[in-house]
Amino acid sequence: MLSPDRNGNGTQPEVVALQALAWIVSDEMRGERLLSLTGMDAGQLRARADDPAIWAAVLDFLAAHEPDLIACAESLGLPPEALIHAAREISQ
Numbered sequence: 792m793l794s795p796d797r798n799g800n801g802t803q804p805e806v807v808a809l810q811a812l813a814w815i816v817s818d819e820m821r822g823e824r825l826l827s828l829t830g831m832d833a834g835q836l837r838a839r840a841d842d843p844a845i846w847a848a849v850l851d852f853l854a855a856h857e858p859d860l861i862a863c864a865e866s867l868g869l870p871p872e873a874l875i876h877a878a879r880e881i882s883q
Contacts, residue, residue, distance in 0.1 A: 802869065802873060802877070804878075805846060807869070808845075808847075809846070810867050811849050811863050811874060812845075814863045815849065815852070825849070828852060846877075846881050847878060851878060853874055860874060
């Protein structure tokens with residue numbers, strides 16, 4: 792179960808982003824696509840996994856491909872809008 796966000800009405804955006812990242816890299820092809828689009832290698836991604844810019848890139852990656860957005864949200868037990876909301880929160 793995910794933790795409440797700062798407002799108590801959802802989940803922490805950082806947690807959502809990290810769980811989304813874990814979901815992405817659990818599939819080799821999807822993980823390779825993320826690396827290709829971000830220009831990073833796996834080592835760089837691991838080293839920067841605590842960087843809000845990476846969290847935003849992960850959520851933007853999902854938002855850009857609706858089938859992945861929906862599949863990830865379902866896997867996390869969240870509505871797709873929660874991932875979009877998390878991206879907005881992180882980008883502020």
